[in-house]
Amino acid sequence: MLKARRRKPLFLSAAILAILLGTVLVGSTFASGVDYDTEEKGDPGSNYKVAFEYHNGADSYVPMENSAALTGDMLWCPGKTEIVYLKLTNNELFPVDCSLKLNVTQNDFDGMFTYAVIENDLKSSPADHPSNWGDFRDAASKTGTLSVGEHNLRNGNPENHEDVILLSPGSSRCMAVAIHMSEKASSDYASPKNNEKTMNFKFVLQVNANFMPGETPVPGKAK
Secondary structure, three states: OOOOOOOOOOOEOEEEEEEEEEOOOOOOOEOOEOOOOOOOOOOOOOOOOEEEEEEOOOOOEEEOOOEOOOOOOOOEOOOOEEEEEEEEEEOOOOOEEEEEEEEEEEEOOOOOEEEEEEOOOOOOOHHHOOOOHHHHHHHOOEEEEOOOEEEEOOOOOHHHOOOOEEEOOOOEEEEEEEEEEOOOOOHHHOOOHHHOEEEEEEEEEEEEOOOOOOOOOOOOOOO
């Protein structure tokens, strides 16, 4: 009779660095819609009061700027999923539209990492939270492989500007982004400590508005 042997999980030497970065550009937003035919420009270095936050796991959202939700200190193994809960809040007195992208600058893991996005506040509705990667992926509005390049986290036709998030004054939108390591990842990716395989990416937020940051719109007068 053969005795059952306990199998040790395969932990891979994966350094995943998420640089969480918010940037702003001035475009053109009007009332409840977007007018992309105008070319009003402001100072591209100006910062709009759009809070970009992530959930820190302690029942609160914290500023994304100069923080990292996923770091090289994390251990990864085949089949592991990590979720980053994001929140955008428009604190300006005028509407803005936002594009949120994940820019992968290095990936030594071929196609072993995929992502999925659910545009919902899963932290406030735990009953609706998927219990595993398969359910999360099936419920997602956007999925993809973390190949080197830029990935817009909102699904939609860019030609019709359906890939942006419109925020009215004082409103918020939440998004859950899951990063998943394939069950097929092998020990080939388990590198020596001094030759660690790495994936680097950053979240990039672009804010478009028809007004300058901090401006108070004149009632009844649109730009």
